[in-house]
Amino acid sequence: MTEQQLIKRIAIFGSTGSIGTQCLDVIAANPDKFSAEILTAHKNEDLLIQQALRFNPNIIVIGDESKYQKVKQALANTDVKVFAGEAALDEVAAMDNYDMMIAAIVGYAGLKPTLKAIENGKPIGLANKETLVVAGDIVMQKAIEHRVPVIPVDSEHSAIFQCLVGEGRNKIEKIILTASGGPFLGRKPNYLVNVKREHALQHPNWAMGAKITIDSATLMNKGLEMIEAKWLFNLTPDQIQVVVHPQSIIHSMVQFEDGSIKAQMGLPDMKLPIQYAMAFPQRIANNFPRFDFKKINTLNFEEPDIKTFRNLALAIEALEKGGNLPCVLNAANEIVVYAFLKNRIGFLEMTDVIEKVMHKIPFVQQPTLDQYFMSDGEARAMTADIIGL
Numbered sequence: 248m249t250e251q252q253l254i255k256r257i258a259i260f261g262s263t264g265s266i267g268t269q270c271l272d273v274i275a276a277n278p279d280k281f282s283a284e285i286l287t288a289h290k291n292e293d294l295l296i297q298q299a300l301r302f303n304p305n306i307i308v309i310g311d312e313s314k315y316q317k318v319k320q321a322l323a324n325t326d327v328k329v330f331a332g333e334a335a336l337d338e339v340a341a342m343d344n345y346d347m348m349i350a351a352i353v354g355y356a357g358l359k360p361t362l363k364a365i366e367n368g369k370p371i372g373l374a375n376k377e378t379l380v381v382a383g384d385i386v387m388q389k390a391i392e393h394r395v396p397v398i399p400v401d402s403e404h405s406a407i408f409q410c411l412v413g414e415g416r417n418k419i420e421k422i423i424l425t426a427s428g429g430p431f432l433g434r435k436p437n438y439l440v441n442v443k444r445e446h447a448l449q450h451p452n453w454a455m456g457a458k459i460t461i462d463s464a465t466l467m468n469k470g471l472e473m474i475e476a477k478w479l480f481n482l483t484p485d486q487i488q489v490v491v492h493p494q495s496i497i498h499s500m501v502q503f504e505d506g507s508i509k510a511q512m513g514l515p516d517m518k519l520p521i522q523y524a525m526a527f528p529q530r531i532a533n534n535f536p537r538f539d540f541k542k543i544n545t546l547n548f549e550e551p552d553i554k555t556f557r558n559l560a561l562a563i564e565a566l567e568k569g570g571n572l573p574c575v576l577n578a579a580n581e582i583v584v585y586a587f588l589k590n591r592i593g594f595l596e597m598t599d600v601i602e603k604v605m606h607k608i609p610f611v612q613q614p615t616l617d618q619y620f621m622s623d624g625e626a627r628a629m630t631a632d633i634i635g636l
């Protein structure tokens with residue numbers, strides 16, 4: 248954003264998703280502060296067209312090339328430029344016509360455009376945690392080289408970020424990531440063996456896309472978030488603790504060297520961390536519902552059951568060993584979640600398959616970006632093969 252420009256031009260990569268649509272809600276509520284400059288979708292061309300007609304962005308990208316003609320025709324009477332295909336995401340991320348990227352694509356597909364935006368010097372509002380799980384060392388190193396702020400959108404990491412504002416060089420003793428526990432909190436394997444996608448998609452506190460909702464049900468989401476936190480806040484694995492907090496009111500906490508703990512709280516509503524990342528370092532007044540201590544007067548905390556929810560144990564193993572193991576874990580997880588959503592694999596089988604893949608793909612201690620890409624491809628192929636996809 249130039250000094251004269253008051254409006255921050257936002258590029259939403261993944262505008263048709265849960266985060267993307269809420270980001271557009273924030274833009275719609277603050278037309279004096281933000282505009283939607285770039286919007287991208289993968290398959291949902293109808294919603295992308297609607298968004299383009301409403302927000303009049305400069306550029307849109309439809310990932311699925313077979314939908315290009317339909318989108319182009321629908322916007323024939325507008326000035327919106329339409330691009331299509333995976334490569335277009337990288338090309339558009341490398342353009343100069345926006346001030347901040349909101350990285351809201353789900354999964355590994357978000358990595359390359361986010362890297363392009365960083366190389367292009369654009370600040371990132373990062374929802375796509377998989378980007379840091381796959382190649383966190385390279386992504387954060389590039390962000391430092393290009394002096395690009397990576398501001399977390401993920402609610403827990405936004406909470407930690409907010410707790411750290413004003414702390415300067417004060418040392419973190421540990422962070423405490425809160426986990427809702429998902430829809431199966433307290434359940435044991437004899438119950439989980441039979442659960443189906445419809446039940447697993449019922450998150451108790453958050454309405455989110457399908458992939459992250461299944462990750463929350465298996466506790467893989469919290470494992471991915473531990474790895475995400477390591478890279479965002481430069482932490483060692485023993486500085487990252489997970490606590491189950493079923494109400495999702497405390498979004499996470501930081502404990503400092505003197506033992507003092509800071510928490511960030513609020514009702515579970517992703518518009519708040521999205522807006523915070525977009526407006527940082529300012530806070531913007533809004534009419535989002537407020538947390539009322541008189542209405543919810545009990546906040547509970549307990550240890551995560553990693554013997555039952557073994558995905559979290561696998562993610563901790565990947566966090567501790569590092570190298571390409573988090574990338575392999577992520578790739579295998581993306582495939583098993585896809586298979587579970589298609590009713591091709593059971594809830595507990597997901598963990599067994601991920602474990603096999605993690606222990607079969609050759610370990611690389613310090614991968615290059617190309618080696619991360621290769622590990623991702625090998626892990627996906629092996630996972631699909633084991634499942635029989």
Ligand SMILES: NC(=O)C1=CN([C@@H]2O[C@H](COP(=O)(O)OP(=O)(O)OC[C@H]3O[C@@H](n4cnc5c(N)ncnc54)[C@H](OP(=O)(O)O)[C@@H]3O)[C@@H](O)[C@H]2O)C=CC1
Nearest residue numbers: 261263264265266288289290291352353356374375455456
């Ligand atoms: N939802 C939430 O509340 C939270 C989400 N996050 C993270 O944010 C990210 C987005 O999550 P969420 O919004 O729930 O996901 P959704 O599934 O709701 O949306 C995903 C978005 O990515 C697009 N997309 C999917 N696959 C591809 C692909 N291969 N190439 C390009 N674009 C693609 C989709 O396009 P289309 O719909 O057109 O196919 C859609 O716009 C995830 O990494 C998630 O972990 C983090 C914290 C909270």
Ligand SMILES: CC(=O)[C@@H](O)[C@H](O)COP(=O)(O)O
Nearest residue numbers: 401402426427428429463468
């Ligand atoms: C909203 C958000 O950030 C999600 O990642 C959320 O935290 C999922 O909840 P749990 O993984 O704690 O169930």
Ligand SMILES: [Mn+2]
Nearest residue numbers: 401402403472
């Ligand atoms: Mn989260």
